[in-house]
Amino acid sequence: MTNFKAGVGYNIKLIRKSRNITQEDLAAIIGIHARQLSKIETGEHFPSCKTFEKICIALDVNPQELFNFEFLVDANEGVLTGTDNQAAFQVSASDTKNVYEIFPKHGKETKIKKTCTDESMAKTAKAMNKPVLVEYFDEKKTSKIVIYYPNGTEKVLRDNINVIAQQNMNFMIKEFKKIANDKAASEFIKLSLTALKNNDDLIKLENLIQGMKLARGL
Numbered sequence: 001m002t003n004f005k006a007g008v009g010y011n012i013k014l015i016r017k018s019r020n021i022t023q024e025d026l027a028a029i030i031g032i033h034a035r036q037l038s039k040i041e042t043g044e045h046f047p048s049c050k051t052f053e054k055i056c057i058a059l060d061v062n063p064q065e066l067f068n069f070e071f072l073v074d075a076n077e078g079v080l081t082g083t084d085n086q087a088a089f090q091v092s093a094s095d096t097k098n099v100y101e102i103f104p105k106h107g108k109e110t111k112i113k114k115t116c117t118d119e120s121m122a123k124t125a126k127a128m129n130k131p132v133l134v135e136y137f138d139e140k141k142t143s144k145i146v147i148y149y150p151n152g153t154e155k156v157l158r159d160n161i162n163v164i165a166q167q168n169m170n171f172m173i174k175e176f177k178k179i180a181n182d183k184a185a186s187e188f189i190k191l192s193l194t195a196l197k198n199n200d201d202l203i204k205l206e207n208l209i210q211g212m213k214l215a216r217g218l
Contacts, residue, residue: 006043011066011127013041015059018128030054065127087130091116092137100136122148141167 016026023041027034030051039045047055056063091100094115102114116124125132125148132148145157179185188208195202 005046008046008066009041009043012055012059015061015065015127016041018130019059021059026055026058029058087124087128088133088135089116089121090135090137092140093143103137118146121146122152122154124148126150126152 016023023037024034027037030037031054032051036045040047040051052063052066056066090103092103094101096115099115099117102116121132121134129150131150134146134148135142136144136146142158144159147155147157149155176189179189191201191205191208195205
């Protein structure tokens with residue numbers, strides 16, 4: 001957020017919507033006109049101390065949370081999905097370390113790049129009071145999947161190591177299927193695998209490779 005008033009107002013709006021409270025209802029609870037609350041949420045006006053206190057009580061939120069606006073992510077940038085009614089976001093690596101670009105929702109392509117951080121997603125889960133699922137992409141491939149919970153905990157469903165391992169497995173299965181009926185090729189692969197741990201098999205593999213080179217005129 002580049003504007004302090006807009007940041008606080010944005011947070012009020014985000015948390016209000018996460019509580020399923022309409023603008024009219026919140027305005028009635030805190031004793032101001034809905035148009036005045038609208039101007040507060042858009043950053044045009046800033047609430048008085050008394051109104052600010054009423055907002056905190058009505059939304060059941062600590063004042064500090066309304067000032068944690070710098071990294072919050074708009075829930076509208078994701079989609080609600082799953083049995084937990086969690087917000088799901090897709091993000092990709094950016095040029096800045098630990099900052100990710102948010103994929104625009106289908107049909108809402110925009111020239112303005114919207115970004116987030118791991119911290120922002122954790123804060124968003126707390127503000128929305130809903131689990132937030134984030135699928136991270138690197139070069140158009142999933143690098144990790146994490147669920148951030150409102151209580152501050154997180155669960156890694158897939159991490160980069162899991163993804164690379166799965167990619168390696170898929171590659172090997174695909175290639176092995178091509179040579180499954182070739183006895184010589186299959187034996188070579190088996191020997192290569194056992195040679196990783198067995199020195200005798202490593203020597204056999206070296207001799208076999210030398211024979212293959214001679215046969216190919218290398």
